[in-house]
Amino acid sequence: MGMSTPSQLPRRPLDDRSGLEVSEIGLGLWAVAGSEWGAIEDEASLDAIDAALATGVNFFDTADVYGAGHSEELLGRAMIARRDRFVVATKIGWVGYDPQAGRSQYDTVKKLVTGVEESLRRLNMDHLDVIQCHIDYPEPNTPVFVEGFRKLKEEGKIAAWGVSTSNLDLLQRFNAEGDCNVLQTDYSILNRTAERDILPYCQESGIGVIVRGPLAMGLLTDKYSASDTFPESDFRRAWIQDPEQNEQFRRDLRMVERLRGIIPEAETMAQFALRFVRSHPAVSTVIPGARNRQQAHSNAAAGFLPPLSEEELAAVDRLVPHGKGRKIWPA
Numbered sequence: 001m002g003m004s005t006p007s008q009l010p011r012r013p014l015d016d017r018s019g020l021e022v023s024e025i026g027l028g029l030w031a032v033a034g035s036e037w038g039a040i041e042d043e044a045s046l047d048a049i050d051a052a053l054a055t056g057v058n059f060f061d062t063a064d065v066y067g068a069g070h071s072e073e074l075l076g077r078a079m080i081a082r083r084d085r086f087v088v089a090t091k092i093g094w095v096g097y098d099p100q101a102g103r104s105q106y107d108t109v110k111k112l113v114t115g116v117e118e119s120l121r122r123l124n125m126d127h128l129d130v131i132q133c134h135i136d137y138p139e140p141n142t143p144v145f146v147e148g149f150r151k152l153k154e155e156g157k158i159a160a161w162g163v164s165t166s167n168l169d170l171l172q173r174f175n176a177e178g179d180c181n182v183l184q185t186d187y188s189i190l191n192r193t194a195e196r197d198i199l200p201y202c203q204e205s206g207i208g209v210i211v212r213g214p215l216a217m218g219l220l221t222d223k224y225s226a227s228d229t230f231p232e233s234d235f236r237r238a239w240i241q242d243p244e245q246n247e248q249f250r251r252d253l254r255m256v257e258r259l260r261g262i263i264p265e266a267e268t269m270a271q272f273a274l275r276f277v278r279s280h281p282a283v284s285t286v287i288p289g290a291r292n293r294q295q296a297h298s299n300a301a302a303g304f305l306p307p308l309s310e311e312e313l314a315a316v317d318r319l320v321p322h323g324k325g326r327k328i329w330p331a
Helices: 042-054 066-078 109-123 142-154 168-174 198-205 216-221 235-241 243-262 269-278 293-304 310-319
Strands: 011-013 021-023 059-061 087-092 128-133 158-164 182-186 208-212 283-286
Touching: 011 283, 021 283, 042 066, 042 293, 059 208, 066 109, 087 109, 087 182, 109 128, 109 142, 128 142, 128 182, 142 158, 142 168, 158 168, 158 208, 168 198, 182 198, 198 208, 216 243, 216 269, 235 243, 243 269, 243 310, 269 283, 269 293
Parallel strands: 059 087, 087 128, 128 158, 158 182, 182 208, 208 283
Antiparallel strands: 011 021
16 A cells, blocks of 8 residues: 655544644544553553654544543653644543532533643643543533633633533533534444434534544454453453453454455455544544554554445445444443
8 A cells, every 4th residue: 555645644624613624534542551451651652643643643632531641741742842743632521520429520610721721731732722521421510611611712722622422412512502613422333323413413513523432442453352351451351351341342343253354455454444434524533542653553544545435335334234333331
């Protein structure tokens, strides 16, 4: 497969209002040292960022809770002397969440603004491109996030704001006045639930869509089997230990096996899965994770490939019908 120069990696408007342009393939930065994805060295994460950037990626998504802030700090290190090459998105909400009360710690705009400013400090930035509420279902403090994000935008500390959720009702609450910029949502060949209503709503409303989970937590890399195990520090260990999750894991593996028959010979299943997500007209950018330089480069290379053809989409539909859903872990 021939490679193109970074400037040729396709870009799209993030949404209809912010003016931000983002690469169709981005990089998700959940899998860092101290997160729930098992052991990883900082240098491997920094190498992944470098490889993505060199391939033309400009969109990088993190969160205050990833590695207890370490992901934001690593991205801040990676941006030194080249901030202009990065469109940076982060998320806020889970740190200090009270499960007993069912609400976040951010019950005032002042607290929320302080939380975002802490992310800016870790990122070593004076403004963010995108901020998102990380709590994915309605909770009592939802209006605080909306008001706080609007205040931050008025002050020039953020360019765009939105929410990370698969809940249409919550998205509509964030967009009650038509000024929500972005949605981050789970979408993949294995989980097409977003096609039912949330992606059409975003198209109608001019809301940009950031797709997380395009490789279904690694399942669509076609590297797992029913005999695999995961380390204690990896949340996917529950796929083996929890009976309900193990049943889903085995169903997913059977589907992955069937998918092998429709993957073009010249590309990986992961690249095909990324092409599938990019093919939906509502999608602005896709943020697969990467644990090293090779994974980041391979994922970014999928941005140079065309969207799925009608024949390829029909082949996917025969295996996983339009709008078909599955339970996602973690939620």
